[in-house]
Amino acid sequence: MSASTKRQVGVIITAFCALVVVSEYYFTIQVVKDLSAYIQGLAVVVAGFAIGIGIINMAVIHVGRFRRKGPNWLLSAWLLFVMLVVIVLGLVWTPSSQAYSWIFANIYATVGATMWSVVAFYLATACFYALRARNVEGVLLLIAAVVTLIGVSPIGGVVPYVSQAAIWIRDVPSNAGMRAILLGTAIGGIGLAIRTMLGREKGATI
Numbered sequence: 001m002s003a004s005t006k007r008q009v010g011v012i013i014t015a016f017c018a019l020v021v022v023s024e025y026y027f028t029i030q031v032v033k034d035l036s037a038y039i040q041g042l043a044v045v046v047a048g049f050a051i052g053i054g055i056i057n058m059a060v061i062h063v064g065r066f067r068r069k070g071p072n073w074l075l076s077a078w079l080l081f082v083m084l085v086v087i088v089l090g091l092v093w094t095p096s097s098q099a100y101s102w103i104f105a106n107i108y109a110t111v112g113a114t115m116w117s118v119v120a121f122y123l124a125t126a127c128f129y130a131l132r133a134r135n136v137e138g139v140l141l142l143i144a145a146v147v148t149l150i151g152v153s154p155i156g157g158v159v160p161y162v163s164q165a166a167i168w169i170r171d172v173p174s175n176a177g178m179r180a181i182l183l184g185t186a187i188g189g190i191g192l193a194i195r196t197m198l199g200r201e202k203g204a205t206i
Helices: 002-028 031-070 073-093 098-130 135-151 162-197
Strands: none
Touching: 002 031, 002 073, 031 135, 073 098, 135 162
């Protein structure tokens, strides 16, 4: 089978599955609903295989680094050990076991909180550079940020009208901007879906 034929087959399958799943949302046809549920089940299976392939690929990469004693090979060894322990616990005692829950609550959640704490410093630096009053837009952004920070802090209840101003900034201009971003993202997603179904999106099909 040539490459162009493979691409056409992939485009046809993608377009058919997308149309069936979308049609199930707008039409109450039992055959379409059953076919949509079947396609979504297949998507879950494919996602499971993709996760398995990702785990195998990551294991191969870090085992090779550990055997070569490459850069950060100790971190690779630790990653492989933790991954093996979590997989064994999940398969033997199921994810609802006490040991698995302990690992998630005391290791995974703690590491996640630590990562977010580190990111906070980068966010603070980014805010420092973004809130420079170089032009009118920068001045407005700086004023809005200062009012919002004071309004959500304990001192906001002491300064008159600051809390109300912070709530107005959050509910009106900030909410309007967020809705505009969501609408733009939705329109972009629809365009991407149409391009994918038509085979116009590069890399979407083989």
